[in-house]
Amino acid sequence: MSQTFTLSPAELALRLGDDALILSHRLCEWCGHAPTLEVDLALSNIGLDLLGQAQFFLNYAGEMENAGRDADALAYHRDEHEFKNCLLTEQPNGDFARSIVRQFFFSAWQQLRFHELAKSGDATMAAIATKALKEIAYHVQFAAEWVVRLGDGTEESKCRVADGISWSWRFVDELFTGEDAALRPAWEARVRATLNEAGLDLPAPVRGITGGREGRHSEYLGHLLAEMQYVQRCHPNAQW
Amino acid sequence: MSSAATPTHSGSAMAADANGLAERVFTLLSAVPDPEIPVISLTDLGIIREVRPGSPAEVVITPTYSGCPASIAIQLSIRQALDAAGLADIQIRTELSPAWTTDWISEAGRQKLLAYGIAPPESAEARLKLKGDAPAICPQCGSARTQEISRYGSTPCKALWRCLDCAEPFDRFKCI
Structure with a gap:
């Protein structure tokens, strides 16, 4: 299933880098708050993998832009409308079940998307994707296992994971805009298999909310950036 | 041995030099511990890919995980080891492909x-x-x-x- 993606490489690197950066930040908000120490470590570790991926993509985006900006400059010195992450990644953590569903939806998408990217003629993008796929395999497995554990658990946990699915579902369309639409059947099959194992099913179609890829974000991104960028905005280019 | 070497000869002499340098750097780095698991060295971990001859010559390294927080500490340790051995000219380059595997x-x-x-x-x-x-x-x-x-x-x-x-x-x- 090889296909060509017509986005400019710099724009693509920015999108994929921003996805990873923003979701990494969300995951790190769980640090010290997860239900158990093991889960705390897991979410932080997944966040760390994503942060590493973000750094590779954003450094490359900066290189292609050729205006002297590196990953740090792109992460800390852009405003909301300049971020190109999908809306799913910036959604607030909610409860643990909602965060797990968000992770499962995103990681399952990332896995399919990066399999395509690994075949790219752009050697740098292909190398980042090939490296990341090894990490993503663990992310998908971790999130899928939790979806099953919660869905197949108590009435309460099932209810919460169903709420998480319902919350996240309207942000799924955005993952499959443009040429990424071709990835949707494989994604739905993957997600359906896990949801069925959890005693759940794919929700009915809803009108999707999009805009993140064009820099139109939900109210949540600004708050996230305020926290993430605070030190660099107060003390621009501070080093330690 | 005449100093008017044929290109082939000079090529192999350069290759011998490069091999000597690579061997020296690998021996040096086999004594540099991984910052997080200090019982194993950077060469044991398989993250030192090669020593690429050139001016400047480069030590090519690769991260274990994309976000491995030890990456910066590893680069600093390599820099220190090279500097201390009088190899301050050698540069450090990170390359992702082929992706690191535990098989290394x-x-x-x-x-x-x-x-x-x-x-x-x-x-x-x-x-x-x-x-x-x-x-x-x-x-x-x-x-x-x-x-x-x-x-x-x-x-x-x-x-x-x-x-x-x-x-x-x-x-x-x-x-x-």
Whole structure:
């Protein structure tokens, strides 16, 4: 299933880098708050993998832009409308079940998307994707296992994971805009298999909310950036 | 030996120089410990790809995980070791492709991990035979009656396991 993606490489690197950066930040908000120490470590570790991926993509985006900006400059010195992450990644953590569903939806998408990217003629993008796929395999497995554990658990946990699915579902369309639409059947099959194992099913179609890829974000991104960028905005280019 | 060397001769002399430099750098870095698992060296871990001749020559390294927080510490350690050995001109370059795999951990490295209490990753060959991850062998008592507690452990490269026989928890190096 090889296909060509017509986005400019710099724009693509920015999108994929921003996805990873923003979701990494969300995951790190769980640090010290997860239900158990093991889960705390897991979410932080997944966040760390994503942060590493973000750094590779954003450094490359900066290189292609050729205006002297590196990953740090792109992460800390852009405003909301300049971020190109999908809306799913910036959604607030909610409860643990909602965060797990968000992770499962995103990681399952990332896995399919990066399999395509690994075949790219752009050697740098292909190398980042090939490296990341090894990490993503663990992310998908971790999130899928939790979806099953919660869905197949108590009435309460099932209810919460169903709420998480319902919350996240309207942000799924955005993952499959443009040429990424071709990835949707494989994604739905993957997600359906896990949801069925959890005693759940794919929700009915809803009108999707999009805009993140064009820099139109939900109210949540600004708050996230305020926290993430605070030190660099107060003390621009501070080093330690 | 005449100094008016043929190109072939000069080429092989350069190759010999390059081999000498590579050997020297690898020997040097085999004494530099990994910052997070200090019982193994950077060469045991398989993250030193090659020494690329040129001016300047480059040590090519690769990260274990994309977000490995030890990457910066590793680069600093390499820089220090090179500088201390009078090789300040050598540059350090990070390359992602081909992606690092636990198969690049040396046999000596695996033995050192085991002695340190970390279950080493299985070889690619063993994984192929088992078609997936086998239970880890407890590094304390050698039992195969073990159980995964969490796929994520104290560093990105390790998972948490426990032994059902001696009841000790232990780290296992994840196979990637």
